[in-house]
Amino acid sequence: MKCEKQVVILNRLGLHARPASRFAQLASSFDSEIWLVRDGQCVDGKSILEVLTFACPSGTSLLIQAEGPDAKEAVEALADLVATRFGEID
Amino acid sequence: MEILKGIGASPGISIGPVFLLASGKVKTIKTRIPASRIEEEMARFRSAVETVEGELNRLICDLPEEIKEHSNILQSHILMLRDRMVYDKTLALIKEQGINAEWAIKKALQNVKAIFAKIPDAYIRERLEDIEFVVKRVETVLSGNNVSLDLFAVEEPVIVVARDLSPADTLQISRENVAGFVTEFGSRTSHTAILARSLGIPAVVGVEDVTLHCYSGELIVADGLKGQVVIEPTAQMLQQYQDKRQRYVRYRLEVVQNSNLPAETMDGYRIKVEANMELVDEIPIIIQHGAEGVGLLRTEFLYLDRKELPSEEQLFYVYREVAERLSPYHVTIRTLDIGGDKLVSSISTDNEINPALGLRAIRLCLRERGLFRAQLRAILRASAYGNIRLLFPMISGKSEIVEVKKVLTQVMKELADAGIPHNKDIKIGIMIEVPSAVLIADVLAREVDFFSIGTNDLIQYSLAIDRINEAVSHLYEPLHPSILRMLKVIVDAGHSAGIEVGMCGEMAGEPLYVPILLGIGLDELSMNAMAVPKNKRLIRQSNQEVCAAFATQLLGLESAKAIKKRAVEFFRENYPQDMETSDFLEFGITI
Numbered sequence: 074m075k076c077e078k079q080v081v082i083l084n085r086l087g088l089h090a091r092p093a094s095r096f097a098q099l100a101s102s103f104d105s106e107i108w109l110v111r112d113g114q115c116v117d118g119k120s121i122l123e124v125l126t127f128a129c130p131s132g133t134s135l136l137i138q139a140e141g142p143d144a145k146e147a148v149e150a151l152a153d154l155v156a157t158r159f160g161e162i163d
Numbered sequence: 164m165e166i167l168k169g170i171g172a173s174p175g176i177s178i179g180p181v182f183l184l185a186s187g188k189v190k191t192i193k194t195r196i197p198a199s200r201i202e203e204e205m206a207r208f209r210s211a212v213e214t215v216e217g218e219l220n221r222l223i224c225d226l227p228e229e230i231k232e233h234s235n236i237l238q239s240h241i242l243m244l245r246d247r248m249v250y251d252k253t254l255a256l257i258k259e260q261g262i263n264a265e266w267a268i269k270k271a272l273q274n275v276k277a278i279f280a281k282i283p284d285a286y287i288r289e290r291l292e293d294i295e296f297v298v299k300r301v302e303t304v305l306s307g308n309n310v311s312l313d314l315f316a317v318e319e320p321v322i323v324v325a326r327d328l329s330p331a332d333t334l335q336i337s338r339e340n341v342a343g344f345v346t347e348f349g350s351r352t353s354h355t356a357i358l359a360r361s362l363g364i365p366a367v368v369g370v371e372d373v374t375l376h377c378y379s380g381e382l383i384v385a386d387g388l389k390g391q392v393v394i395e396p397t398a399q400m401l402q403q404y405q406d407k408r409q410r411y412v413r414y415r416l417e418v419v420q421n422s423n424l425p426a427e428t429m430d431g432y433r434i435k436v437e438a439n440m441e442l443v444d445e446i447p448i449i450i451q452h453g454a455e456g457v458g459l460l461r462t463e464f465l466y467l468d469r470k471e472l473p474s475e476e477q478l479f480y481v482y483r484e485v486a487e488r489l490s491p492y493h494v495t496i497r498t499l500d501i502g503g504d505k506l507v508s509s510i511s512t513d514n515e516i517n518p519a520l521g522l523r524a525i526r527l528c529l530r531e532r533g534l535f536r537a538q539l540r541a542i543l544r545a546s547a548y549g550n551i552r553l554l555f556p557m558i559s560g561k562s563e564i565v566e567v568k569k570v571l572t573q574v575m576k577e578l579a580d581a582g583i584p585h586n587k588d589i590k591i592g593i594m595i596e597v598p599s600a601v602l603i604a605d606v607l608a609r610e611v612d613f614f615s616i617g618t619n620d621l622i623q624y625s626l627a628i629d630r631i632n633e634a635v636s637h638l639y640e641p642l643h644p645s646i647l648r649m650l651k652v653i654v655d656a657g658h659s660a661g662i663e664v665g666m667c668g669e670m671a672g673e674p675l676y677v678p679i680l681l682g683i684g685l686d687e688l689s690m691n692a693m694a695v696p697k698n699k700r701l702i703r704q705s706n707q708e709v710c711a712a713f714a715t716q717l718l719g720l721e722s723a724k725a726i727k728k729r730a731v732e733f734f735r736e737n738y739p740q741d742m743e744t745s746d747f748l749e750f751g752i753t754i
Binding site: 086097098119120131 | 242279
């Protein structure tokens, strides 16, 4: 199964160390493959380094894609994480 | 004996053996692996990673409560260690190129470095340090030199001396075994300094070449109060420091235990003692030290070292967090107080011959309306989440504050029209730091809800002294009769108009001046959080009437010298206990 959702990074410092680590951690808990896409560029959502080096400042619009048995749940959970600013008050 | 100067980043005295934290590279031994032993080599790498992972997990569990919130740094280390760019890549290199694990992980790291070098965001680029840190740990384990994390091996408390300490290094260091930190780099606001303060470990940073001046095991003194390090102390010096340490520990214990008692004089006069702050990380320190709110939140740091201006959204999140976490205490947010030269290039200012008298603070904000409105909107929006007051810097005349209020009214109307919550009755105040504002304080008092005296600039502008200029810095004199008279004029003007008068300059946190300020009748003193407990204690030992008579007496004296002499006498007579410990009272001004 394939699933995707558009999100916007709201955190003050963008997708920096802590959010990237939370994202990769949550992504890794799913079986599906997870990708982050921006302007045709794409990185592995389970890799903290790839997410980090994607260097998304606050306001960046990203597409979360998932493919696998739990794709729908994964996309929803990850989109929620982004929307709630990764549980950070920053 | 040798005394090296630095910056006191966390108060206290520490005497102990040096532990030089090697910042050097682990030497990589490169070899080729025969095909028959590739599997074995891969297993060796996997096992090294497991060891490091285990260490990190144990560290996370063992983190003391005060710094638990920093555990995410270690969590991300684990993720980095297991990241496919590091873990999978190293395994692939071992297998495909037949090289040993040390060599392979080095190559994998090079690859990551190249990618990081291209990242425009300095903050993210710096995370490379974390990757280098975990890789170094794996390398150490692979080398068979696994003394576990270096400092676990230490038996007695040591003073850690390093070129620089990353937050990760500081977290690794088990508290029981560390008596102090000394580094060549770093500032008072660096992460390590903040951690050292929250752990109550003395720290001196910015000590040039300190790692070249001592060796592991030798006894040194780290004086976090004065910001200095003593190498090869003489027996006499050592004795002095042991006494000082003992006195300080006793003093500190008493002071902190009582930091939440109100700042009320013996005759029942209540004054508010607040903290100056800059970084969100300082909130726990502010609360611990018994500050009754924030008298000055400097907002410049969000604008510095950036390629573009911070957005309203970014500012809002920061202000909201500060307001929420410090509620119900008030947080006084001072609008941007810098010159255009410090800002991003999008705001062009001509090179100014005399920036202190140039386009800065409120002058800049009134010219760059977009910048100003974004900050006001962010502050107002945050005001719905706590107790925020607004403070405008460098007001020199009535027309400026009138103009500022006009902008504020417009911004409030925009917010109201858009249905965005904010505090419509937000208190507004101005800094009194330009001599012209002192002379018309009665006029300005009718325009605002409070005054805050910025003594640093007020003294500089009044005495025409550039404090940075060594040739004249000795003339910078807070106890100049003109300054005391100005303080009196400001306080009287404020009180006649029924508004509160506070002070947020360095003068407010210096114990020697506090009885004078009490006597003149200030309502609020805002200072470095560290200086709060001792000054609250001083106030509790004071009698306002006595201080008032003392202040009147000082106002009759004709020179700074005479005033200072009398002030010291008064202090000695009334606060003998604090006089004895006066050598650490310096901390309030030195940091």
